[in-house]
Structures are given as structure tokens and as C-alpha cells.
Amino acid sequence: MExxxxxxxxxxxxxxxxxxxxxxxxxxxxxxxxAQQALGQVVNVATLPGIVGASYAMPDIHxxxxxxxxxxxxxxxxxxxxxxxxGVGFDISCGVRLLAADCDRAxxxxxxxxxxxxxxxxxxxGAGPGGVWRxxxxxxxxxxxxGGARYxxxxxxxxxxxxxxxxxxxxxxxxxxxxxxxxxRERGLGQVGSLGSANHFLEVQxxxxxxxxxxxxxxxxxxxxxxxxxxxxxxxxxxxxxTDHVRAMDRAMTRYGIAVPDRQLACTxxxxxxxxxxxxxxxxxxxxxxxxxxLLTEAARxxxxxxxxxxLSLVYDVSHNLAKxxxxxxxxxxxxxxxxxKGATRAFxxxxxxxxxxxxxxxxxVLIPGTMGTASYVLAGVPGGGAFFSTCHGAGRRMSRHQxxxxxxxxxxxxxxERDGIAARPLSWxxxxxxxPEAYKxxxxxxxxxxxxxxxxxxxxxxxxxxxxx
Numbered sequence: 001m002e003x004x005x006x007x008x009x010x011x012x013x014x015x016x017x018x019x020x021x022x023x024x025x026x027x028x029x030x031x032x033x034x035a036q037q038a039l040g041q042v043v044n045v046a047t048l049p050g051i052v053g054a055s056y057a058m059p060d061i062h063x064x065x066x067x068x069x070x071x072x073x074x075x076x077x078x079x080x081x082x083x084x085x086x087g088v089g090f091d092i093s094c095g096v097r098l099l100a101a102d103c104d105r106a107x108x109x110x111x112x113x114x115x116x117x118x119x120x121x122x123x124x125x126g127a128g129p130g131g132v133w134r135x136x137x138x139x140x141x142x143x144x145x146x147g148g149a150r151y152x153x154x155x156x157x158x159x160x161x162x163x164x165x166x167x168x169x170x171x172x173x174x175x176x177x178x179x180x181x182x183x184x185r186e187r188g189l190g191q192v193g194s195l196g197s198a199n200h201f202l203e204v205q206x207x208x209x210x211x212x213x214x215x216x217x218x219x220x221x222x223x224x225x226x227x228x229x230x231x232x233x234x235x236x237x238x239x240x241x242x243t244d245h246v247r248a249m250d251r252a253m254t255r256y257g258i259a260v261p262d263r264q265l266a267c268t269x270x271x272x273x274x275x276x277x278x279x280x281x282x283x284x285x286x287x288x289x290x291x292x293x294x295l296l297t298e299a300a301r302x303x304x305x306x307x308x309x310x311x312l313s314l315v316y317d318v319s320h321n322l323a324k325x326x327x328x329x330x331x332x333x334x335x336x337x338x339x340x341x342k343g344a345t346r347a348f349x350x351x352x353x354x355x356x357x358x359x360x361x362x363x364x365x366v367l368i369p370g371t372m373g374t375a376s377y378v379l380a381g382v383p384g385g386g387a388f389f390s391t392c393h394g395a396g397r398r399m400s401r402h403q404x405x406x407x408x409x410x411x412x413x414x415x416x417x418e419r420d421g422i423a424a425r426p427l428s429w430x431x432x433x434x435x436x437p438e439a440y441k442x443x444x445x446x447x448x449x450x451x452x453x454x455x456x457x458x459x460x461x462x463x464x465x466x467x468x469x470x
Contacts (some may be wrong), residue, residue: 001013001039001040001043001061002014002333003025003039004171004413005039006024008452008453009022009027009028009059009450009451009452009453010026011025011026011027011032012024012025013025013042013043013046013429014217015046015296016043017043017047018047018214018261019043019046019047019055019317020046020047020048020049020051021046021051021052021054021055021253022046022054022055022088023039023042023043023045023055023058023368024053024055024056024057024386024387025039025042025055025057025061026055026056026057026058026059026386026387026449026450026453026455027057027058027059027061027449028059028449030445031059031060031061031062031396031441031446031449033443034062034386034398035061035062035068036403037063037277038057038062038063038064038069038070039057039061039068040271041063041066041067041068041111041262042056042057042068042071042351043055044066044260044261044262044265045066045067045071045073045077045087046073046263047076047080047181047261047452048082048084048249048260048262048265048267049080049082049267050072050073050075050077050079050080050081050082051073051074051075052074052075052076052080052081052330052331052335052337052446053074053105053330053386053388054446055071055073056071056072056073056344056372056386056388056390056393057070057071057072057388058070058071058072058089058310058343058344058387058390058392058446058450058455059392059396059445059446059450060343060392060393060394060395060396061431062328062340062367062396062397062398062448063395063443064085064086064180064343064439065085065086065087065089065090065264066084066086066262066265067089067265067342068078068342068343068395069089069272069338069342069343070342070343070344070392070393070396071340071342071343071344072339072340072341072342072344072387072390073087073272073339073340074330074337074338074340074388074444075337075338076330076335076336076337076341076405077270077325077336077337077338078335078336079153079273081218081269081337081338081421082239082258082267082268082269082270082338083267083268083269083270083275083277083278083279083338083340084249084265084266084267084323084340084465085228085245085246085249085266085282085342086246086264086265086266086267086338086342087178087323087340088242088245088280088282088323088342089242089321089342089343090239090281090324091233091234091235091236091321092198092233092234092241092242092244092286092319092321092322093172093191093233093238093285093286093288093289093290093321093322094229094231094232094233094238094287094289094319094320095167095231095232095233095293095317095318095319095321096229096231096236096250096318096319096320096367096368096369097166097229097230097293097297097314097316097317097318098227098228098229098230098314098315098316098317098365098367098378099221099228099230099300099301099314099315100221100223100225100312100313100314100315101117101225101226101227101304101310101311101312102224102230102310102313103225103226103308103310104206104224104225104226104362105224105226105465106207107226107231107310108226108308108310108465109201109270111308111310112192112204112423112465112466113242113308113423114307114308115204115291115303115304115308115466116204116423116425116466117425118303118306118307119202119204119300119303119425119466119468120157120304120425120468121297121391122204122299122303122385123194123202123283123296123300123468124194124195124305125147125194125195125196125197125200125337125427125468125470126151126168126196126197126470127196127470128266129190129191129194129419130190130191130194130467131190131191131194131292131295132192132193132194132295132296132298132299132306133157133193133295134187134189134190134192135192135241136275137185137425137440141188141192142177144192144287144288144291145175145177145180145255145284145285145287145288146171146175146177146284146287147171147180147287147288147291147328148168148170148171148172148175148287148288148290148291149162149163149166149171149291149293149294149459150170150171150316151165151171151291151300152291152294152295152298153170153294154336156425157294157296157298158297158440160181161300161313161314162294162297162314164318164356164358165289165314165315165316165356165445166294166314166316166360167290167316167317167318168249168290168317169237170290170294170325171287172283172286172290172307172322173283174280174315175280175283175284175286175287176276176277176279176280176283176284177284178280179277179280179281179284180281180284181183181235181244182432182455183240183244183366184236184240184285185237185242185247186236186283186455187235187237187239187240188234188235188236188237188240188420190245191236191237191292192288192291192292192295193290193291193292193295193296193299194232194234194235194388195230195296195469196233196235196294196470197382197400197427197431197469197470198233198401198434198435199231199267199394199397199435200233200386200421200469201229201230201335201369201370201372201435201467201468201469201470202228202229202230202231202233202296202300202467202468203228203372203376203464203466203468204226204227204228204423204464204465204466204467205227205229205376205462205463205465206224206225206226206230206462206463206465207221207222207223207224207225207227207229207460207461207462208221208223208375208458208461208462208463209223209461210223210459210460211453211459211460211461212362212380212458212459212460214362215362215363215380215457215459216459216460217361218358218359219359219362219378219459220313220315221315221378221460225254226465227303227315227462228300228309228312229367229369229462230293230296230297230300231369231468232289232292232293232296232319233289233292233319234285234286234288234289234292235288235292236467237285237288238285238288238289239283241285241459242456244279244281244283244458245264245274245281245282246264246266246272246279246355247383248274249266249267249268249274250263250266251276252268252272253254253267253268253272254264254317256268256269256272257272258406258408259340260423262319263315263388265412268413269270270325270338273371278302279323279325282323284321286319286322287323289300289319291318293317294340295340297312297314297447299423300312302352304459309363313393315360315365315367315378316362316364316365316367317437318345318365318367319345319346319368320342320344320345320394321341321342321343322346322392323338323339323340324338324339324341324343324346325337325338325339325365326388328389332405339388339390341345341390342374342447343365343394343396344387344391344392344393344394344398345367345368345390345392345393346366346381346389347364347366347379347380347382347385347390347391347455347456348361348362348363348364348381348389348392348447348470349363349364349381349382349383349384349385349389350362350363350381350382350383351383352364352381352389362379362380363380363381363382363457364380365379365380365459366378366380366391366456368392368393368394368443368446368447369381369463370394370395370443370462371394371395371431371435371436371437371440372417372422372424372436372437372464372467372469373416373420373436373437373442373464374395374421374437374443374444374464375416375441375444375461375462375463376443376461376462376464377447377458377459377460377461377462378455378458378459378460378461378462378470379391379447379450379451379459380456380457380459381456382454382455382457383446383458384454385454385455385456386455387455390455391450391455391456392446392447392449392455392456393448394440394443394446395440395441395442395443395446396446397439397440397441397442398439398440398441399438399439399440400439400451401439402434402467403439404433404434404439405430405433405434405439407433407436407439408433408436408438409433410429410430410432410433411429413432413433414429414432415428415434418468421465422464422465422466422467423465423466423467424465424466424467424469425467425468426467426469426470427466427469427470431470432469435469447462
């Protein structure tokens, strides 16, 4: 398909076939060299009923389920706009949380081994069950699904300030626990407070560079400071919710006269019973994800206090797999939209009323995890940000896990990490090789393209000191 370069790091796919809007891709040609399948998904998303603006893709675009990962699409709720679980993904509310330590690398050096060994023991991970906390009282899982991080804090797993620095104050409103099926609850019950596997991790880092002093100061980070980044989501509960509601929508589409080019784009109108059921269940899974990261935060805090007498404060927590009802200007008119962000991060600009007062002047923190052994970034939202104030979410995969595991051995990767001064605590070395840096795009290029395209601005670069992975 033809990509027309409209501006630096902005390409356009003109409407053709059944597309209702054009495709707009923020990237460089180098970042798109292996994205042909994903670009076809950008075209498919552009056919969804009620879609407005464009079918957008971020610089870390790669092939996904229905939507590309890195895909953003908004539909007009009051004009037949649909919601599609494929526009959120299986790991609902997968996101990133950044904690800032009250020490620098030199101060932590003597305790680093004890910290990493402590995290290795304290952080549950892997594909199966096991978590920091197993809800035991009747109705306690339901309270997690309704209250998210807020409920965890109320139960003593955190501090009130954590909620102010978490998207949505720690809990998405309108969670409907009744729309979460029995199998999803069963899968979620034993995984509250766990990393999972694949690209999820807890990483101890250092702030290597600060590019925007005012924003970094407001966020609470400084050059040389130790930080902790947590990347995980809603585990098996979110996966099951996606599975259940895709099936329900697939059966219901013909009733609404909807046809899609890919059944993975199953959808129904936002206002339909099926649409409302999915949004209620999705919100419950999002709250599970928020509680998950909150519990892992407390586990990390305990390790740092015991091993190094170091305190961790929350910088921010933001998801990159959600559909949210938001109001935006479209063609000069305020419209109520369902904004799907799949592998894309919300990036509200300075002054936005949903941001905490102490961050509002600088814009929303955006947390971009790198690939293991490479840098991660802190960004901020900017005025006039495109794609309904959205930006990238990470490096973006370019190699399958099987290919990655064949490209390097665990022994080679471990030696490389040790040579670079990175302490690794994997559940298995096979799992570590599947996430080798060469399996991903260059996160620096992705961030640079995002900033050049006017989606965000760079605040700081973080480098890894140690990583805990499933």
C-alpha cells in the first residue's frame, strides 16, 4: 500500500475500499520496514462504524490481534460508534508504574545484591498462579475489581499519595463486576500482585539524563537517582474477559448490521447491551491491573527498606491497553468518543483537568519501558498532541519469541548483561532470551519519532541496573 509522507514522522494512507477515514502512521520509514501486516490492520480498523479522525498508529507499531499494537482509534458514541475488544487487547490495562528512590546509584551500590536477591524472592512471576495477596474473604476479589489500587491502599497496601499519582485516581469508574465471568474470576483469584511472564518485568534503574528540568522536578526525579519500573497488567483475568466478550460480540454483530474485514475486530455499538457489558468488564479488569501494580509496589518497598533503608515514592502509573470514554474536538465540535488505545499511552497536555494539581502545569507523565538491557524513557504530554492525546508505549516487537530464543543463548545474554553491569534475576534463562533486546525496535528511535511527530516531549532517560523477569 502507498504511504504518503505528510510531514516528518507522519505518513498517510488514503481512504480506499471500505475505509471510512484515512490511516495516519507516526513513524520513520526504518521503523516501518517490517510493519506491512500491521499497516494492513490500520486499514482494517479504518472501516469500523463511527470511527472519526483517522485510524492512527504509533512508531512502535507491530502486528496484533485485530488492531495493530500501537493502534489508536476513536468512535463517536452518539453516532453509532462501536467498541472493539481487539482495540484494547488481551492484557487489559497492561501498563507501567515508576517509583523514585530517595538515593542515588552510589548510595545503593553496597546493598544492590541484597536488593536484587530480595526482589527475586518477593516478586511472584511466571505464567501460572501465585501472587503477593490471595483474596480470601467472601467478596474480596469483587472489591478488588471495583476499587483497584484504591481498595489495595485502603487495606494497608500503600499510601494515599499513591492514588493521586495513578491514572484515574487508582480506579476506573463504572466497573461492572457482574459482567466478569466465572472462569475469569477463577483465573484472577490466584494472581493478584504478580508480574506474569513475556515482556513484563520489574527493573531497578538509574536516571541517566534529564532533558526537561522543570518537568522532572515536578515528577520527582533527578539525574543519578535510582528508580524502579514495573510493567504488568491484568493477567489471566483480563485475557479471559477479552476472550469471553469477543465471542459475545462476534455472535451479536449481525443483529446490528455490522460487517468487519477481520473477525478479530468483533464489535458492537458502545451504547448496546454487549458494548456496555464489555466496558463494565474491561473497567473491572483495569482495576485488577491497578491493584496488581500497587501490590507489587508494596512488595518492592519492603525489600528496599529491609535491604537498603531506602524509600520508594510513586512518580506515576499509566495504562497502555484501554478503551476510555473521553470528550474531544473533532472537526470543530466537541464529541463524546470511545478512544481505543492498544499498545499506546494516553498523553494529556499541560492544564488538563484530569491531571493532579502538582503535575498539571507540566503535562501528564508518560512511561516508556525499553527492552531489557537498553534505556527506558519518561515523556510528557504536549499541547495539540495528535491521535486524541496518545503516544507510543514501548519499543515494539520486531522478532517472534521463538526467533529471539534462537538468536542468542541464555549464557550469552547473561554474560552481556553482567558485562554491562545489569543484575538479572529471571525465572528461566529461556524466558530471558525470548526478551533479548534484538527482538525489539530501537526504543530511542521510537521515542525520537514520537517527539518529532508532536505526540510528546522527552523528560528523562533511564538505564537499567537490575531486572526481575518471568
